[in-house]
Amino acid sequence: MFNFQVTSVCKTTNARTGVFHTSHGPVETPRFMPVGTLGTIKGLTSSQIKKTGASMILSNTFHLHLQPGEKIIKEAGGIHKFMNWDKPILTDSGGYQVFSLSKLNKISDEGVGFKNPRDGSYIFLSPEKVIEIQMDIGADVAMAFDHCPPHTSTENDIEDSLRRTHLWLEKCVDSHSRKDQALFGIVQGGKYHNLRAISANFVNSFDLPGIAVGGVSVGEQINEIHNVINFLPKFLPLNKPRYLMGIGSLNEISLAISQGFDLFDCVLPTRLGRHGTALFNDQRWNIRNARFKNDFAPIDKTCSCETCKNHSRAYIHHLIRNDEILGLTLISLHNIAHMIRFTNAISKAIKDNCFTIDFAPWKRSSIAHHTW
């Protein structure tokens, strides 16, 4: 259980393929994980999600704690039964949400007190409480509670929050007791290499079944994201799945995989879908645009998702223009399938020795064209 096997390594980069074993089956890596914030990937049924090729999906502890509350989910028999997803699930710890979405009242080494954005009530989340909530939710992977400061914080502030993140990790490890659930630690440290290295070494020392890198893609410049992706992996264990949190752009996923990251998540495919924007290769197309009005081709004729097999751009354009919710369902479905197709193509390319950092298999000139 929670064993990670590296199944192949790239000859030219640090990329690898692997299998992470969970209570709900294996997760083949590298892998994009779609996000179902409230126990639902917006607009999609479980069987539609399954058809995108999704394996592990994400849900948000912070949101589920507020609504419907972890006790309901526990009573339902856990998150898998509650949302009808029998493959692996990962819950984030809520750290990012607590610090980005809510009005903070008080941060201390004990935890964070804040106002419930839904009803103004006072909520206190400690690392122990966050683990208790995640054990009740019952995902396959729980995340440690971390202090995720703004990317504009001073080095002193980042250092202070990092000390707290590490203290909380100890508390999380101590209070976590579900044998059928893996706990991943989170490396923080902002853009500061010395802090990132300290954090990676500290988190490593717990020998948890997986390791995540947080505090990336939180508003900082793209070159700072690249710096973390390029610098950190040498401090991360090779025999554990490495999860780069919140990254959903193909360029950065490709770069991160080339440096040895394995798992990715992002709300982007469904958020874009809700706004009528479809992914095509590395582009974003606004299907609302008049040029799609009588374009009877599928979004992507090389894509084998349910949307592209069954529906035209013209039909989806019509739906989106008329605020028909089927439109956002169909685009979200395609967008998720597109992201998973991308990481699957990378897997195949690693095995076939044709993976490159600037992976763009849709190009006829790409040596990995056959993987698309």
Add this chain to the structure above:
Amino acid sequence: MFNFQVTSVCKTTNARTGVFHTSHGPVETPRFMPVGTLGTIKGLTSSQIKKTGASMILSNTFHLHLQPGEKIIKEAGGIHKFMNWDKPILTDSGGYQVFSLSKLNKISDEGVGFKNPRDGSYIFLSPEKVIEIQMDIGADVAMAFDHCPPHTSTENDIEDSLRRTHLWLEKCVDSHSRKDQALFGIVQGGKYHNLRAISANFVNSFDLPGIAVGGVSVGEQINEIHNVINFLPKFLPLNKPRYLMGIGSLNEISLAISQGFDLFDCVLPTRLGRHGTALFNDQRWNIRNARFKNDFAPIDKTCSCETCKNHSRAYIHHLIRNDEILGLTLISLHNIAHMIRFTNAISKAIKDNCFTIDFAPWKRSSIAHHTW
């Protein structure tokens, strides 16, 4: 093509089962037809609709003419390809919508001029134009353009509109030329038996492949609806499918089938779905209600729809409470499946000689309990 075979008759009522043959396969009757106003049954994909047991579905000529326009649909290869539904489709003529939804400017024997509710532009619909639009849309069944006056109109006004409806029917028949599309006439006449009888005889005289009864359930008292259902069938041909337009309540469907009606449509299952209301037997349940918060049973444990097989009331309650669109998709899916299950149960009961006017097969005491 467009042949209707009666396959069994009820021994105690005028109910019958039958098969109506179309270019896109057979429609077994009696049958509920879900409504996809804009070429989409709100929130459901074709494969989800198929799983409800739906056969013929409806779409609205008035709405499709405004958006995306029949030319786009024709260019797509017709409505079946446009919306990816390979089973039969019926388009209404827009008569009801023109008179109920739009600001009327002018009604004459030539047609109706009105303001486009979307952009204020002037639109003129003649019977010939409505047939041209429906031939472009390309459904299996087209409906004649009818003048559908308010139920509060005087007998004189109804008589006048009926004369026009009949004139328009002649024009519709003359201008309809698609061999792969059936044209149904519509009987009007409001609550006036003499007018209804005249209308039925007039529409019959064209010997079209099917006959519809319109102007029912347009705001009048329930006993007036019952009067039409009880009085009219003796004037309708036995060897044609008889379509009672816009009726979606189980009581009235059951009564109408007992009088020999075969086809029904209503927006209710999806409209209720969008408001979080689920059908259960002959009841309507508001799933938003707090009593469902930790109710882990399916909406209806005797229902075999995808929603009831896979999801609990508590989960759907959670989705609806949080405005998650999957909630309305799941309830709409169940509600359509419920309506189709109901007319399927009646079919079985007719064949098994246990159909009754007050059909309620969910009751253990019902002699038709085995059909549920």
